[in-house]
Amino acid sequence: MEKVLYNGEIVNRSDCSVQLEDRGYQFGDGIYEVIRVYQGKFFTLEEHLDRLFLSAKKLSMDSSLDYTTLLSLLKKLVDVNGVVNGTVYLQWTRGVAKRHHQFPVPSAKGTIIAYTNSLERPISNIQNGVSAKLVEDIRWLRCDIKSLNLLGNVLAKEEAIKADCFEAILHRGEIVTEGSSSNVYMVKEGKLYTHPVSNLILEGITRKVVKRICGEENVSLIERQFTVEDLKSADEVFITSTTAEVMPIINIDNEPVGGGKPGKLTVLLQNRFQDQINQLGALH
Ligand SMILES: Cc1ncc(COP(=O)(O)O)c(C=O)c1O
Structure with a gap:
């Protein structure tokens, strides 16, 4: 029972x-x-x-x-x-x-x-990457609170699913905020960017883990706003969440991004994330 x-x-x-x-x-x-x-x-x-x-x-x-x-x-x-x-x-x-x-x-x-x-780990999506759709962020201005009010997120995800995409990437005007249920990152000229912690995003726990890993790996995570154009021309894009872990985005609005395959830095972070999961056994 x-x-x-x-x-x-x-x-x-x-x-x-x-x-x-x-x-x-x-x-x-x-x-x-x-x-x-x-x-x-x-x-x-x-x-x-x-x-x-x-x-x-x-x-x-x-x-x-x-x-x-x-x-x-x-x-x-x-x-x-x-x-x-x-x-x-x-x-x-x-x-x-x-x-x-x-x-x-x-x-x-x-x-x-x-x-x-x-729930099993989403191994195939993690290895192969998934598609995303850009959707205007119409949510309220306290996205830092993990509130039950998820209509803005629900409507965005539905648009993504209807377009055969795994996730909706939200933007307020030109600025990329986060996913409908994930945080969003891009790699450009060897630098990793994500939206800064503010009222416009949820500070993801997976984001915290990734930030810690970046510190350990000497990868600088730049917490700065970036635009939709930046994202579309990025070398790598990925999202993070409790259930998606570190998941590569290989296609946005039907256009390949980052050469249409998971990028090098994304894979490095995935491997270190996997190490953290493996360490659970050792810690308890
Ligand atoms: C809007 C939003 N942003 C980010 C995240 C990622 O948070 P976490 O890594 O804690 O799962 C989620 C998770 O559900 C979310 O709903």
Whole structure:
């Protein structure tokens, strides 16, 4: 029987239900995380929980669980479900209250749920690369918060999928921001660029891992805005996310990019990323 985390306890999935007046359900008033599990072990769990609690703080959301309790419940969940390779989806809403736009007074107890999925690594896409479609970034101006409000992302991804692409690369006017569910990078004249951390992008946990790797490999990661034209004429393009890892983009809007194959620096970062996954076994 599959278990889930619900109201601070590990229970059967069938014993879990959404309340009609949960603010996550009615307003998208909540936050979430997707956390990777490799060989039964969490990858960058603490970084994800740090970002979760930071998002909660930015939205003045109360927790029904403290950090340490949540961390141990998530580990227990992965164990009881016997997850080998997969993800944990965690969602935390402002809780259940009569429907008014303003925050409930007194504040509601936040609803935290989590469940597991099995998911293998996307080896073929990582090795061969994928296509992307450029889509105007119409999202709100607090993309730094990992909010449940994902309509801008959903519409962009749908456009990409309809065009037979793996990801939508978003741009505000001329400026490339990020993917619909990933961060975006380009290599030009031997230099690696990505959008700086700001309200216009989510600071990805995989982005942090890649930044760390760059430091170790003496690759300078330049956190600076670049344009759609820069991207189209780049020597290499790749995206990162918890589920996509370091994934080469070899085609944008039906035009090959970076010679239509994964680039040298991309492959180096992929190899070092793979090392980090392999190290999980050694660390625990
Ligand atoms: C909009 C957006 N940017 C970036 C990312 C990458 O974040 P992470 O590496 O933490 O998965 C995601 C992940 O879902 C995302 O939704």
